Amino acid sequence: MKIDYKIVYLKKLFPLRISRGVRDGQSNLYLSVTDNGYTGWGETSPGQSEGAASPEEAQKQLESFLATSPNLNSPFQTYDAAISFGLAPCALAALDIALWDLLAKKAGLPLYHLLGFPKPKHATSITLGIMSPEEAKVRLPLILENMDIRTLKVKLGNNDGIEADKAMYNEVLEYHKKYPLAIRVDANGGWTLDEAKHMMQWLAERNCDYVEQPLKEGQELDLPQLYENRPLPIFVDESCRLATDIPKWANAVDGVNMKLMKCGGITGALSIIATAKAFNLQTMIGCMGESSISIAAGAAVSGVLDHIDLDSHLNLNPDPCEGAPLINEITMPLDISGHGGKFKS
Numbered sequence: 001m002k003i004d005y006k007i008v009y010l011k012k013l014f015p016l017r018i019s020r021g022v023r024d025g026q027s028n029l030y031l032s033v034t035d036n037g038y039t040g041w042g043e044t045s046p047g048q049s050e051g052a053a054s055p056e057e058a059q060k061q062l063e064s065f066l067a068t069s070p071n072l073n074s075p076f077q078t079y080d081a082a083i084s085f086g087l088a089p090c091a092l093a094a095l096d097i098a099l100w101d102l103l104a105k106k107a108g109l110p111l112y113h114l115l116g117f118p119k120p121k122h123a124t125s126i127t128l129g130i131m132s133p134e135e136a137k138v139r140l141p142l143i144l145e146n147m148d149i150r151t152l153k154v155k156l157g158n159n160d161g162i163e164a165d166k167a168m169y170n171e172v173l174e175y176h177k178k179y180p181l182a183i184r185v186d187a188n189g190g191w192t193l194d195e196a197k198h199m200m201q202w203l204a205e206r207n208c209d210y211v212e213q214p215l216k217e218g219q220e221l222d223l224p225q226l227y228e229n230r231p232l233p234i235f236v237d238e239s240c241r242l243a244t245d246i247p248k249w250a251n252a253v254d255g256v257n258m259k260l261m262k263c264g265g266i267t268g269a270l271s272i273i274a275t276a277k278a279f280n281l282q283t284m285i286g287c288m289g290e291s292s293i294s295i296a297a298g299a300a301v302s303g304v305l306d307h308i309d310l311d312s313h314l315n316l317n318p319d320p321c322e323g324a325p326l327i328n329e330i331t332m333p334l335d336i337s338g339h340g341g342k343f344k345s
Contacts, residue, residue: 001033001034001035001072001325002032002033002034003032003033003062003066004031004033005029005030005031005055005059005062006029006030006031006032006033007025007027007028007030007055007059008030008031008291008320009025009026009027009029009030010026010289010291010316010320010340011024011025011316011317012024012025012029012157012289012316012317013044013315013316013317014129014139015129015317016127016129016155016289017129017131017154017155018129018130018155018157018186018188019130019155019157019158019187019188019189019190019324020160020188020189021306022129023289024045025131026045026227026289027046027054027055027057027128028043028044028045028046028055028289028291029043029044029055029059029091029330030042030043030044030094030293030343031043031044031062031094031095031098032098032324033072033095033099033102035102035106036106038102038103038105038106038179039102039104039178039216040097040098040099040100040101040102040103040338041092041097041098041101041293041338041339041341041343042094042095042097042098042099042101042265042292042293042294042297043097043290043291043294043297043340043341044058044090044091044093044094044095044261044295045090045095045261045287045289045290046058046090046091046178047090047261047288049238050088050089050090050261050262050288051087051088051089051090051091052090052091053271057088057167058088058094059091060086060092061088061091062087062091062095064229065081065082065084065085068085068093068108069081069082069085072095072099073098075096075100075103075265075266076267076289077269078095078096078099079092079096079264079265079267080097080266081087081130082096083264084180085262088270089241089242089261089262089263089264089268090261090262090288092264092268093260093263093264093265093268093294094265094345095263095265096185096267096268097209097293097294097297098223098264100114100266100267100297100300100336100339100340101134101234101297101339101341102339104337104339105337105338106145108337109118109337110302110333110335110336110337110338110339110340111266111333111338111339111340112299112300112302112303112333113274113298115266115270115300115301115306117300117301117303117305119302119303119332120298120299120302120303120305120308120330120331120332120333121332122301122305122306122307122308122330123151123182123183123308123329124151124308124309124310124311124315124326124330124331125151125152125153125184125308125309125311125328126143126151126153127151127152127153127155127186127309127311127315128140128143128152128153128154128155128172128327129155130155130156130157130158130168130283131168131267132164132167132168133167133168133170133171134226134247134339136168136171136172136219137171140171140172140175142157144175144179144181147314147326148182148329149224149329150179150181150182150329151181151184151329152181152182152183152184153184153185153186153309154168154169154172154183154184154185154186154201155185155186155187155188156168156169156185156186156187156191156263157187157188157190157191158190159188159190162178162191162195162198162199165199165204165339167251167298169185169203169206170201173206173244174208174247176207178334179205179221181325182209182211183207183208183209183262184209184211184307185203185208185210185211185212185337186212186213186214186237187211187212187213187214187215188212188213188237188238189213189215189216189217189219189238190216191214191215191326191334192215193219193222193225193226194214195228196211196214197225197226199211199214199216200226200230200232201231201278203221203231204231204232204233207274209232209233210232210233210234210235210238210250210254210255210285210307211233211234211235212234212235212236213236213238213239213256214234214283215239216224217238217239218241219297220236220248220249220256221286223236223239223249223253224251224252225250226252227252227253229344230267231331233254233282234247234252234253234255235253235254235255235256235257235284235307236249236253236255236256236257237256237257237259237286238258238262240258240272240294241263242262242263242264242268242271243263243268243271243272243274243275244266244276244345245270246275246276246279246281247275247279250279253277253281254282255279255281255282255283255284255306255307256272256282256283256284257284257286257307257309258272258273258279258283258284258285258286259284259285259286259287259288260290260294260297261287261288261290261294262286262288262297265297266297266300269285269298269301269334270301272342273304273305277301282306282307283304283305283306283307284305284306284308284311285298285301285302285305285307285308285310286310287309287310287313288312288313290310290312290313290315291312291313291319291320291321291341292313292321292322292323292324292341293321293323293339293341294340294341295310295312295313295331295341295342296323296324296333296334296339296340296341297339297341298310298324298331299324299331299332299333299339299340300333300339300340302333304334308330308331310324310331315325319344320343320344321341321342321343321344322341322342322344323340323341323342324340324341
């Protein structure tokens with residue numbers, strides 16, 4: 001097998017602000033695996049919290065791992081070896097996604113079909129980053145009217161406090177009067193326990209479906225207090241990176257949000273899906289600044305999930321890749337062999 005790497009800068013159409021900062025673009029690492037005339041593609045969206053702060057660091061880790069583990073015949077065996085090696089999950093994701101793409105192409109099947117999953121039926125949430133009400137008033141028409149979107153994930157956890165969160169959310173509610181919106185909230189760990197209790201009750205009275213990561217990663221011992229008498233379902237994101245994290249918090253949450261960059265790709269996602277199902281938890285898939293290659297891989301597993309948040313490729317200017325189209329608000333896998341993601345020709 002032949003491994004190649006490519007680093008590409010992805011500029012965002014709109015900068016994304018969350019509780020931890022603002023990002024207007026980033027460099028991602030792309031990896032291809034070629035064997036017997038077939039090429040599989042994967043992607044790394046690097047991050048310090050995911051074990052590799054830069055694409056160069058992710059590539060270095062991959063090269064070190066591959067020097068010791070040249071056998072790439074099975075994604076499952078490769079995944080286990082990479083986890084034992086200590087390969088960063090975001091770096092592993094690129095290799096794992098490429099191997100699954102290669103396997104599906106060799107089988108002549110769409111990846112979702114190879115995995116035995118149906119096509120997704122749930123609309124993807126389109127993310128609205130933290131912003132002022134004035135900024136939201138400008139941004140919302142572009143999403144709701146120009147893109148004809150009716151499912152929003154609103155980022156809260158504003159560093160200016162919960163009153164700033166309320167002001168922004170109230171602007172979203174103005175559009176709820178005009179459109180039948182589904183509204184979800186992601187606090188990205190931006191609230192204290194008391195703030196989370198207050199905000200969840202406030203949001204429950206204002207058409208919010210659920211709250212994601214209300215507490216900061218590392219404060220999971222407070223989840224049982226928040227879970228008791230909760231007015232809204234609680235999903236964890238940063239607090240659940242791998243399937244092995246699920247049993248720790250299963251009795252204090254309603255669902256988990258998996259991201260391919262956190263769990264190490266398709267193989268890690270399959271494990272999370274199975275473990276969450278065993279604990280009777282809901283499932284969601286999110287993204288971390290990826291292009292259509294990684295989003296296409298995520299779409300391949302999304303048909304069995306309860307909530308979808310695969311929209312980062314829609315906020316690129318431009319997306320250098322293709323293969324994860326938005327069809328009737330659904331990020332849809334293609335009916336071609338592999339996951340369908342590739343560089344534009």
